[in-house]
Amino acid sequence: MNTDQLIQKLNDALNSESSGRGISYYTKGVICPKFVQLGQKYGDVQDTRDTDTSKLDIGLIFHKLQELYHGDELSALTIEDRDVSVSPAIQAGLKLFLFYRAHFDSNFWGVPYAVEQAYKDVGSMWGVKEFTFRPDLVVRVTIEDSVRISARYPHIIMDPGLWIIDWKTASAKDVRAKEKYENSVQFAAYCATLQSLLPDEDIRGLLAVRVINHKEPTLFDKYNEPHSVQPFAVRAPDVQRIEEVRSWLQWAEKEIATGEPRLHNCVTYTGICPFLQQGLCDRRF
Numbered sequence: 514m515n516t517d518q519l520i521q522k523l524n525d526a527l528n529s530e531s532s533g534r535g536i537s538y539y540t541k542g543v544i545c546p547k548f549v550q551l552g553q554k555y556g557d558v559q560d561t562r563d564t565d566t567s568k569l570d571i572g573l574i575f576h577k578l579q580e581l582y583h584g585d586e587l588s589a590l591t592i593e594d595r596d597v598s599v600s601p602a603i604q605a606g607l608k609l610f611l612f613y614r615a616h617f618d619s620n621f622w623g624v625p626y627a628v629e630q631a632y633k634d635v636g637s638m639w640g641v642k643e644f645t646f647r648p649d650l651v652v653r654v655t656i657e658d659s660v661r662i663s664a665r666y667p668h669i670i671m672d673p674g675l676w677i678i679d680w681k682t683a684s685a686k687d688v689r690a691k692e693k694y695e696n697s698v699q700f701a702a703y704c705a706t707l708q709s710l711l712p713d714e715d716i717r718g719l720l721a722v723r724v725i726n727h728k729e730p731t732l733f734d735k736y737n738e739p740h741s742v743q744p745f746a747v748r749a750p751d752v753q754r755i756e757e758v759r760s761w762l763q764w765a766e767k768e769i770a771t772g773e774p775r776l777h778n779c780v781t782y783t784g785i786c787p788f789l790q791q792g793l794c795d796r797r798f
């Protein structure tokens with residue numbers, strides 16, 4: 514693949530539509546059932562209430578590059594340093610990825626087992642109509658991998674077995690990331706779903722890899738700790754947690770079916786609902 518082909522793929526990624534009903538469908542539905550129903554009627558819109566469009570786009574580009582990297586399409590590619598006309602999001606995503614690739618080979622977290630593999634229609638295992646599951650990356654971790662990873666990141670214990678890798682792009686360190694990830698419905702659902710799909714494998718957990726988009730990425734800070742890459746390991750859920758996730762998904766599905774407007778979410782501190790902005794929501798006070 515040459516640089517032009519790569520840029521074309523990245524542009525395609527920016528213009529692609531989300532596939533199926535993943536966790537974000539349910540999460541959005543709990544925040545406002547009407548928002549999800551309007552999305553079904555008018556098509557997906559970017560919701561900038563939580564984060565701005567440029568950050569979402571940088572995340573999309575970074576995910577696409579990781580998909581190509583772990584699918585072995587980018588290892589040998591030299592991205593030419595020439596005047597290519599690309600959007601700021603592609604430039605920023607590429608810069609972040611090149612930083613990552615300079616410090617992590619594609620087998621660093623284990624040998625890739627599945628890259629962006631979509632598993633559709635796994636809703637029945639959760640008792641909901643539809644659930645699409647598309648982990649960023651699944652790796653097989655050996656004892657050697659586990660030792661190597663812990664040598665670089667002493668707080669990360671990845672027991673041998675299969676692990677899901679979830680890429681996160683961010684613009685700052687988040688001191689609450691660990692707690693958020695440990696309580697994440699998405700992460701618990703992902704581990705349990707994969708275990709159910711691969712009953713002969715041992716799904717050990719999910720590693721969230723936060724790659725922080727500093728202006729000048731550096732790997733180590735003055736305490737010799739990772740500065741721009743923050744990994745967090747979340748163990749696979751136990752039986753009780755799986756039941757909690759099941760109840761949550763079923764409850765979220767019922768909430769969405771009501772189609773009710775949640776007026777306190779129309780305008781938040783960080784933005785305005787895109788359906789309100791476009792005059793497409795007939796909400797009533």
Ligand code: SF4
Pocket residue numbers: 545547548549551773774775776778779780786787788789794795796
């Ligand atoms: S404008 Fe408010 S009620 Fe309507 S979809 Fe958006 S958040 Fe929901």
